[in-house]
């Protein structure tokens with residue numbers, strides 16, 4: 534796969550208005566290929582992964598975030614994780630769901646995700662889960678739901694825009710978004726200006742399609758306000774699965790289940806998050822269970 538420009542950039546104006554911009558085209562493309570996602574599934578998962586990158590804590594705290602949408606729609610659960618502020622992975626329960634386009638010609642992510650349920654947000658560090666909270670799904674379109682979550686559960690007024698553009702050949706033509714957060718003390722007049730600037734940008738998918746590096750996006754959002762870049766990180770698709778982790782799962786099974794596995798010529802396990810297949814031969818399995826006994 535070609536190298537990508539996937540990244541997240543954080544900016545601030547007077548420590549009062551934070552803007553984060555994420556570009557995720559390569560990651561959404563990778564997810565599309567790993568899970569064989571339909572266009573609407575790719576759009577839902579791409580938006581959710583981008584949202585996870587935007588909601589993750591800063592890189593110093595190594596805080597990660599998981600977003601889980603259970604909206605009762607045909608996609609089932611849509612789940613995305615962001616680790617270490619820079620690694621993303623995710624899945625949908627039913628990756629081949631296809632729906633008619635909306636009247637405006639856009640993918641119907643809201644119907645695919647469903648509007649009858651909740652979004653759960655879990656924050657964690659490499660050592661522990663620190664926090665988990667839920668809010669109702671408002672539209673199933675992901676960005677609106679996350680803005681509602683941030684306002685009601687974390688009390689931070691936010692504007693989020695997320696978009697994925699899927700080409701006719703199902704490749705990902707654009708993916709990314711931005712998050713604007715007003716910290717306590719931000720002036721109403723500045724927020725009104727920012728909202729106006731955001732409206733002038735138009736649909737985020739069109740913007741990202743034309744400006745893949747998104748380097749100018751923050752200056753369009755801030756307009757003539759003074760702002761500076763805090764830091765930037767590359768983003769990439771990565772899963773934490775490994776043969777060792779799969780072996781640990783096998784070792785944690787009940788004795789009866791282990792005995793049953795030993796009847797098979799080999800054990801095949803697929804990682805839910807990235808669809809990687811792991812094959813453990815009968816001999817390896819015997820060896821693994823023997824080692825544990827010692």
Ligand SMILES: [Zn+2]
Nearest residue numbers: 772774804807
């Ligand atoms: Zn995996």
